[in-house]
Amino acid sequence: MTVQYGEFPLPMSYEDSELDGMIEEYISEKKRTEGSFSYKDICIYLFRTAFNAGRLKKEEDTIYNNPIMTDYDAERVSKFLWYRIWDKKIFINFNEDQYAAHYPNDVRFGII
Numbered sequence: 189m190t191v192q193y194g195e196f197p198l199p200m201s202y203e204d205s206e207l208d209g210m211i212e213e214y215i216s217e218k219k220r221t222e223g224s225f226s227y228k229d230i231c232i233y234l235f236r237t238a239f240n241a242g243r244l245k246k247e248e249d250t251i252y253n254n255p256i257m258t259d260y261d262a263e264r265v266s267k268f269l270w271y272r273i274w275d276k277k278i279f280i281n282f283n284e285d286q287y288a289a290h291y292p293n294d295v296r297f298g299i300i
Contacts, residue, residue, distance in 0.1 A: 190250045197258040199245045200238040204264065210234060211268045215278065219299040224281060228291040231257055231265055269297065276300055 202210070214233055218225045235257045238244050244255065272278045281298040 190247070191253065192250060193253045195254050195256045196252050198252060198255045199258045200235070200261050201243045201245050202238065207234070207264060208268050210237065211265065211272075215272070215299060224296055224298050226291065226297070227266075227269070227295040230269075231262060234265065235261075 200207070211230065211234070214230055215225070235255075239255065246252065269278065273280070278297045278299050281296040283296075
C-alpha cells in the first residue's frame with residue numbers, strides 16, 4: 189500500500205461530452221439559484237463529483253491524501269467555459285461581490 193501525501197493531481201476519466209454536460213448542468217443550477225459562479229467553485233464541484241463517482245484515474249493500491257485536479261482537466265473546464273462566453277451564455281464578472289466566496293486569483297462568471 190502506497191500513500192501519497194500533499195497535493196497530488198489525478199486526472200478525471202470523463203470524455204469531453206460528459207464533462208461538457210456536467211458543466212451545463214452546473215451552470216443551469218447556478219442560474220436558477222444564484223445567478224453567478226466562480227471558476228474555482230465549478231472546478232471543486234466537478235472534481236468532487238468525479239471523486240465521489242469513482243471517476244478519477246488512480247494507481248492501484250494507492251491512497252491519496254490530498255488529490256487535486258490536473259492542469260489538463262482545468263484547461264478542459266476553461267475551454268468549455270470559453271465556448272459559453274462566445275455563445276453569450278455567461279460573461280466574466282469583474283465586479284467584486286463582498287458576499288461571494290473568494291479565492292486568490294479566482295474569476296467570477298455571471299449567467300445570461
